[in-house]
Amino acid sequence: MRMGFTLGKWQVFAYVAAGVLSLFYLLPVISMVLTSLKTPTELFSAQIFPARPSLANYWEVLQGAFGHYALNSLILTVCSVAISTFLGILAAYGISKFEFRGKNAMFLSVLFIRLLPRAILLVPYYIFLSQLHLTNTFPGLVAVYVAFALPIAIWLLTGFFKTVPREIEEAAQIDGCSTWQIIWRIVVPMCAPGIAVAVLFVFIDGWDQFTLPLLLTREATRPLAVGLVLYRQDALVLWHLVMAAAVLMTLPFIVLFAIFQKHLIGSMFSGAVKE
Amino acid sequence: MTPRSPIGPGKRRRNLTGPLLVLPAVLVMMAITFYPIFFNFVLAFSEIKLPSLVPHFNGIENFRKLFADPLFFISIQNSLLWVLGTVPSQFLLGLATALLLNSKVKGKLFFSTAAIVPWAISPVAAAMVWSWLYQPDFGFFNVMLQNLGLGALTNRWLSNPDTALIATMIPYIWALTPVATFVLLGALQSISDSLYDAAKVDGASHLQTFWYVVLPHLRSMMGTLIILLIFFSIGSSISFVYPMTGGGPANTTMVADLYIFNATSKRLQFDLGAAASTLIFLLVVAIAILYVYLQRPSKTTGK
Numbered sequence: 001m002r003m004g005f006t007l008g009k010w011q012v013f014a015y016v017a018a019g020v021l022s023l024f025y026l027l028p029v030i031s032m033v034l035t036s037l038k039t040p041t042e043l044f045s046a047q048i049f050p051a052r053p054s055l056a057n058y059w060e061v062l063q064g065a066f067g068h069y070a071l072n073s074l075i076l077t078v079c080s081v082a083i084s085t086f087l088g089i090l091a092a093y094g095i096s097k098f099e100f101r102g103k104n105a106m107f108l109s110v111l112f113i114r115l116l117p118r119a120i121l122l123v124p125y126y127i128f129l130s131q132l133h134l135t136n137t138f139p140g141l142v143a144v145y146v147a148f149a150l151p152i153a154i155w156l157l158t159g160f161f162k163t164v165p166r167e168i169e170e171a172a173q174i175d176g177c178s179t180w181q182i183i184w185r186i187v188v189p190m191c192a193p194g195i196a197v198a199v200l201f202v203f204i205d206g207w208d209q210f211t212l213p214l215l216l217t218r219e220a221t222r223p224l225a226v227g228l229v230l231y232r233q234d235a236l237v238l239w240h241l242v243m244a245a246a247v248l249m250t251l252p253f254i255v256l257f258a259i260f261q262k263h264l265i266g267s268m269f270s271g272a273v274k275e
Numbered sequence: 276m277t278p279r280s281p282i283g284p285g286k287r288r289r290n291l292t293g294p295l296l297v298l299p300a301v302l303v304m305m306a307i308t309f310y311p312i313f314f315n316f317v318l319a320f321s322e323i324k325l326p327s328l329v330p331h332f333n334g335i336e337n338f339r340k341l342f343a344d345p346l347f348f349i350s351i352q353n354s355l356l357w358v359l360g361t362v363p364s365q366f367l368l369g370l371a372t373a374l375l376l377n378s379k380v381k382g383k384l385f386f387s388t389a390a391i392v393p394w395a396i397s398p399v400a401a402a403m404v405w406s407w408l409y410q411p412d413f414g415f416f417n418v419m420l421q422n423l424g425l426g427a428l429t430n431r432w433l434s435n436p437d438t439a440l441i442a443t444m445i446p447y448i449w450a451l452t453p454v455a456t457f458v459l460l461g462a463l464q465s466i467s468d469s470l471y472d473a474a475k476v477d478g479a480s481h482l483q484t485f486w487y488v489v490l491p492h493l494r495s496m497m498g499t500l501i502i503l504l505i506f507f508s509i510g511s512s513i514s515f516v517y518p519m520t521g522g523g524p525a526n527t528t529m530v531a532d533l534y535i536f537n538a539t540s541k542r543l544q545f546d547l548g549a550a551a552s553t554l555i556f557l558l559v560v561a562i563a564i565l566y567v568y569l570q571r572p573s574k575t576t577g578k
Contacts, residue, residue, distance in 0.1 A: 018375050022389040028404045091300035098293025117510035119535040120556050123548040124311035147307040179292050208397045210514045215540050225399040229518045239407050246400040253395040
């Protein structure tokens with residue numbers, strides 16, 4: 001494990017800096033959690049800690065429209081993850097293992113899509129979806145989600161697939177495996193951690209989608225990100241409920257991070273060196 | 276599948292397998308990304324009357340209308356300020372955090388978890404949480420200022436035209452600094468310990484080591500990172516501005532992507548929306564070209 005920079009006389013400064021930065025990073029989250037445990041009257045008391053932390057806000061939120069919005073988010077995100085991962089595995093394998101005309105152009109265009117400002121799709125999507133009567137429908141919205149998810153999947157998976165040694169595939173070919181079998185029986189299991197990372201990123205992208213669903217959904221297919229903003233429409237914002245909803249919205253990440261933390265933190269600290 | 280050529284050196288397999296594998300993804304991308312973008316270009320130079328999808332070419336009329344709208348220029352100005360304010364901040368905060376994570380400081384697990392937390396919160400949730408922190412009467416900032424006796428400094432952060440823009444930028448910086456942190460950390464970790472030891476043997480101070488050992492290694496990564504941050508900031512400001520201020524007060528937080536969003540959704544002004552987004556797109560392409568030009572291998576350093 002790399003030990004990096006020694007600190008010497010900079011040590012005090014370093015710890016102070018780390019403390020300040022930690023406070024900056026954690027303050028909003030701490031506030032979010034504490035506020036979600038407070039009663040409405042406690043909001044106005046300028047006390048930091050709730051006198052009697054209670055999960056009442058969470059129950060109230062879950063009984064409202066939250067469950068509906070969360071389910072929508074789940075449906076939209078899971079569908080787009082499935083589609084983009086499947087197509088992405090095929091495409092990434094093709095890009096990483098084969099040479100053909102237009103390959104570089106294709107890969108560059110994948111990168112290109114990732115960097116585009118979303119604004120350029122607002123008008124076309126609005127026109128297309130409204131004329132095809134696909135606004136506020138799951139197929140229409142999943143198509144929109146996949147537009148963003150697929151480049152992410154291809155980008156990440158290509159990198160991971162490139163690490164598979166050619167000898168393994170050649171050995172499989174000699175054994176008579178078809179390309180399809182090589183992909184699904186050998187490469188995918190070998191790259192399972194990498195595919196998991198790709199799935200995580202695509203999931204996060206889907207779960208966080210805001211602008212396009214804001215434009216293209218109504219009550220029926222509204223995802224959580226848009227629903228959260230609606231708590232603000234009223235003159236009196238119910239902050240205790242908003243914070244509880246925000247915490248609930250973050251739960252999938254906490255779960256996913258807990259599952260994947262070995263891979264994530266490990267790859268973060270071991271640098272770019274792979275075997 | 277199609278017949279395979281005999282296995283030889285290299286990855287060359289001259290058959291249809293490669294193209295066939297990428298074909299589904301390419302078709303999907305053509306339909307849901309490239310075609311809409313192309314259509315957006317066409318719309319920028321046409322007018323369209325729904326339900327007919329046939330655009331009628333009208334030259335640069337849409338751009339004339341766009342430039343006649345003062346709100347457009349306000350939004351461009353605000354977006355420019357947004358980029359200039361957020362990108363350096365994220366970079367510096369990320370650099371500081373990465374340096375600390377790369378050093379012999381204790382408590383790295385705690386600190387690295389703290390450093391990634393902002394990225395784990397959805398942008399919209401982050402915007403709501405910061406809105407609560409900014410709340411004039413009961414939010415954390417004003418309450419703290421009161422308790423510290425600095426009541427005079429309290430502010431109606433998000434409703435005050437002088438502070439609103441900066442107030443919306445801070446959550447954005449907060450949420451995206453982890454990207455800078457972990458990209459820079461990856462680059463820092465590629466510096467082997469032996470380089471630090473060699474510098475020590477040569478009697479270099481910490482600052483000198485930083486300047487002559489660390490920075491050169493970061494240089495190539497820095498350019499890519501900054502470009503990425505710029506692209507993100509042009510495209511993602513709406514996720515924070517819309518929930519926090521909706522563009523107000525007095526349009527001080529009206530950023531370019533919110534302008535385009537309002538033009539499309541509220542006013543159904545597709546001509547303005549398409550024209551404005553085309554301009555933004557051209558700007559992004561120009562920056563990308565500039566970046567590629569600047570990154571071309573230099574004859575002297577070969578880097």
